[in-house]
Amino acid sequence: MLTVTDLTVVYPTGQPAARGVDLTVAAGEIVALAGETGSGKSTVAKALLGLLPAGSTVTGSARLDDVELVDRTGRDWYGIRGSRIGIVPQGAMTGLNPVRRVGDQLVEIVRLHTGASRPAAIARTVDLLGRVRLPAATAHAYPHQLSGGQRQRVAIALALAGEPRLVVADEPTTGLDLVTQNHLLDLLVDLRTRSQVGMLIISHDLPALRGVADRIAVMYAGTLVESGPATGAAHHPYTRGLLAATPSLRRDVAWTSIPGTAPARAELTPGCSFAARCPWTSGTCHTDRPSPVALGPAVVTCHQPSADRPLLFPTVAVPPAPAVPPAQGRQPASPDPGAGHGGTRSPEADHGGPRAGSGAPVAVLTGVGHVYRSRHRRTTALAGVDLRLSPGTILGVVGESGSGKSTLGQILLGLLRPTTGRVEVAGTDLSPLRGRRLRAVRHRLGFVAQDPYTTLHPAMPVADLVAEPLRIAGVPARLHPDRVRRALHLAGAPADLLDSRPDQLSGGQRQRVAIARALVGEPVLLIADEATSMLDVSTRAGIASTLRHLADTIGLAVLFITHDLGEAVQACDRIVVLHEGVPVQQGPPRDVIDRPRPGYPADLVAAAHRHLGPDPVG
């Protein structure tokens, strides 16, 4: 139905964003286009919809049935966008008109595409809402009265309003919690089956798509590296790396990172664009551009594709459980020499063994609760939290947005005074402290924020950025260079970054600079608030292994706040599951996964299992 051949997009700046992309979507088929930031996946979608910035050049062909989509401008798109191709744009759930009822917005689009009379359009709107499994009464609601998942359903209904043959959805589940994500993906599968539309789903979340898509296409640096059936094995080292970079709920399945960073755009290198990060490179990879090779039903753009050759990417050091053999097809967790973080941990640490208990706890929270009060309502952000953070252990706090996990970090830093309970950091009770003495406690803590793009002052070079805690704590300036260098080394950041400014660094490097900054004051406790969530999947495990290394070598206590259960399982010694501010389960990762408490923990574990899809074959 949709046939894309040799599609190449060059942006007005002269940068190629996609090169020679071949893709097909059949009626009633779901094709997933996966890739990391800057891989060109959204560019391909925009090219199909004619939404590229003015001045971009598109060559090649994209045919929907008998209609050519390339080389159309302005009015040529009438009768195609919306009626032949439905669009669920990125961030559609925030893109609904906030001052108009959902029903009115649907009626408007239905009438635009079908020219139906108002009563007919209203009837059709009710039908559309039914198809996305929303009650008819939703039509009377304003967007802000709906949840994120409901709004995304409305966005899908809008895309279906013109009875399209093809629906293009750009990151339809991003920003929603796991349970809602799964419901939405189910809905897409159901819509496909019932009305035989073709779907192109664009997402960075490869594993989740394996469960719903029929075929998967993976992009890297503007080129399609692999496409094939979703259930088949992955052959390209990048695809396999991407799958292995998604933290599994099983600790015996290694969590790896792909070293290096992706090129920002499709740079014209003579060889394979992945060669710089690939563990299998040979001479030809750097000199000859690989051409697509058919491997059974799959097409792989690689000189030496393999479904079973070991990847040898750095892994997060987790002791392989002796009783369970390594997972089929995934390499056993081996400390990688290249990563330099080969520290292993005694299996007992899993159960709060000797090291976890050794030494005085660095922070103790007893019955901590916090209530946000505004003029009209009181919101309980936290209630009855009892925690104990010990040197050398990583405590994971898992919860969806709004579960109070960031509030917990703020309370530990003394930035927020809890309404109830007692917080003790490094043996000091925080509650009587004010002003200078409260700030002095913060000198002993390290904080890594979620967004590495805003947390670093854009005008300061790395050396100044990392030294900032020392300046604040009043450490003599002559001691700074040494300690900055040591902190950068501990954080796994190359020392030659010292003179760079943040905008010259990649996201992963920035986050390492942020970690170095948190370490430079020699803290007893590091608080990492969603420190990996803004990073590309392929680099997350690297950050986690750095934290593990720090806990093992310098005995740092880490509070690892995350929304990703798999990440917590892989990175932490103990996990606390927060739900609506209440710690609903606490224990070693294995206990939480194998014996989740009924209620929220059970739902979360089930959703995470479902989300990770069938056990990766790659």
Add this chain to the structure above:
Amino acid sequence: MRAGRVAGGTGIVLLGALAVVAAVGPWLLGTDGRERVARPYAPPSAEHWLGADDLGRDLFAQLVIGARGSLGIALLVAVAATTVAALVGGLAGLVPPWASALVMRSVDLILALPFLPLLILAAAFLGPSLGVRAVVVAALLWAGPARLVRAGVLAAWSRGHLQAARAMGASAWYLLWRHASPVVAPLLVPVFVRAAMTAIVLDASLAFLGLGDPTLPSWGTMIHWASVRGAMLTDAWLWWALPPGLAIVATVTALALVGVATEDRLNPTLRQAR
């Protein structure tokens, strides 16, 4: 972007020329503009380029000397109003909500005052000296910008790097100095330019109404005397009232060009839009 740069360049050149005239011009004149050097109501001649007023004083000399007064008051008012705005606005962004509300309500009060009538009253009662006029104008002009600065401080407060520094245990002064001021300082440039602009117009208006300093030539005073002494009824307005009027327009335009250009450069969303 291109057009913005040209406009900014034109404004700067124009302002520079005016500043040079104001600084060195009076020394090159043979008169201080207050003594009788020609026949009253003399039309322009080779000796007196713009002729003379009703007392036989050289009008060109008055125009050059008037530049001093106008640019002087613009500078004084702009410095004073910007400083007060930065201090009050910055403080209002830092103090607890109730104190901030108190400050902002007094700002609202000042913004609600009718400017010109108040200025006329102040000039009439406090006397026409340059310093007094500058203080009165500045006292009225700081309020709007103070709001802007407060908003800037509040926006800076939510920035990631400032929050990170707070988590490191930085004091309020450190945050203000290292993290908030680089964000807020650029806001002050257009504030400064706009204050200067408004000051020139307000001061000229006062002088035109006869509330200027009668002992010192200024553009506003020139127009005032031109209209009072009947120059508007003859051709004399061409060399008596028009040149100071054009000078005011030129100065204000130059300032406006500089203001728009700096704002464009500092505001990233505007920069993208153009």
